Amino acid sequence: MQKYLGNNSNVMKQKNRALILNIIKDEGGISRAELSKRTGLSRGGITPIVNELLSMELIVETGVSVTDSGRRPIILELNADGCHAIAVDWTRKKYTAALVDFTGRIITREQYWFTDNDTLDHILKRLKESINNILCQSKAKRIAGIGVVAPGPLDIYKGVILSPPNFWGWLNIPIKQILENEFKLPVFVDNNANAYALAEKNYGKGRQYHNFIYVVVDEGIGAGIIIEDDLYRGKGGFGSEIGHISINMDGPKCECGNNGCIEIYATIPQIMRHVNNYTELGVLSSYLNIIRSRRLLRWDDILNGLKIEDPVCMNIIRKIAVYLGNVFVSLINVLEPEAIFIGSDIASAGKHLLEPIKEYLHDRTVTKDIHKTDLLLSDLEHGSLIGGAMLVLQSFIDSGNYGIFE
Structure with a gap:
C-alpha cells in the first residue's frame, strides 16, 4: 500500500496516480480538495x-458532500466496473473460483468439491475450466490478474503450494506458473489467513484499525497480521504461522517438529475427532449421544448444540477458548495489536467462543491496566475469496501503470 506523500515531478507520475487511487480506495469517497490536502499535491x-483516472474509467464522480463553508465538492469513488480480478480459494475440501470487481463485490463464482478419486491433474484441469468459464462469461473490460489462496506453507514469491498438511498428498504445486502459462495473466499466491486479513482491512471492520491480527481456525490455524496498514509476511512469507505456537511443552509432537502446537488441539478436525471419541465412551449429553448413535458428529452438530445450550457443547467451546486465549496472550504481549479478529469456521460459535476468550484475556496481558485489545468476530462473507482478489487489485493500484490494461 502506498504511503500518502506526493510529488509534483513528471518522473513521479505513476507513483502519484497510485497514491491518489489508493486514497480514493481507502476513503471510499473523497473530494479533489481533500485529495490535495492528503497528498501535498497542488x-x-x-x-x-x-x-486521467476518470477517462480510464477507474474512478467515478458520485455526488457531493457538504463542508463547513457550505460548499458542495464532488466526491470521487472507485468505479466498480473499472477493474476486475479472478480469485481462487483452494481449500482441503474444494476450490472456489470467482470474478470480483474493483470494490470487492463477487460477481460470479464456481465451486468444485473434491472426491476420493480426484487426482491433482484432474483438479487442475477442472480449475482451468472454471476460470475459463468465468472469463468467457465476463463482460469485464479490464482483468488485472488471478489471485490464488491456499493452505500453507507456500512460496508466495515463486507461487508454489509447498506441503500443506492433510492436502491429499499433493506437494510442490507450481500454481503460479501453471495458471500464467494457461491464461497469460499475472498470478499472485498467498495463504488463506493473509487473504482474510486483506479482505477485513479493505472491506470490513478492519478499516478502522491500523494494527490488527486476523486469526483463522478451520482445518488449520493461522493468522494474517496487519502492521501500520500493511500485511506483515516475514522474511520468506512464513511470518504468521501461529498454529505452531506451543501451548504444551510436554504435548504430542507436531509435524513441524515442535511439541504441543495449538494446531494439535484446536483445529475443527481435531475438535471433532476428540468429540467423537468421547461420545463413543459415553458423555452426559443426550443430544450428542442420539446423533452419535446414528453417525459421526459434525461441526454443525456442535453449533446446533450451542443454540440449545447443551452443556457438553458449551464446555467444548470453552476449552477451545482457553487454548486460543493462551495464544492470544502471547500475540498481544509481543505485537500489542489494536484488535484481534476471529474468522472462518470457528467464528460460527459466536458469543459462546468470544466471551470466554475475553474472560481469559482479562487479567493476563502486560497492557491490561493501560488499554485493551478489541476482540471481534469477523462478519465479512467470502473473506478468503475477496482477499485473493485484493492481492491482484492492490498490485494493480500500486503499479500506477494502468495503460497496459487498456
Missing part, C-alpha cells in the same frame, strides 16, 4: 491525474 497537480 490542485493543479491533482486535476490532470484525476481526469
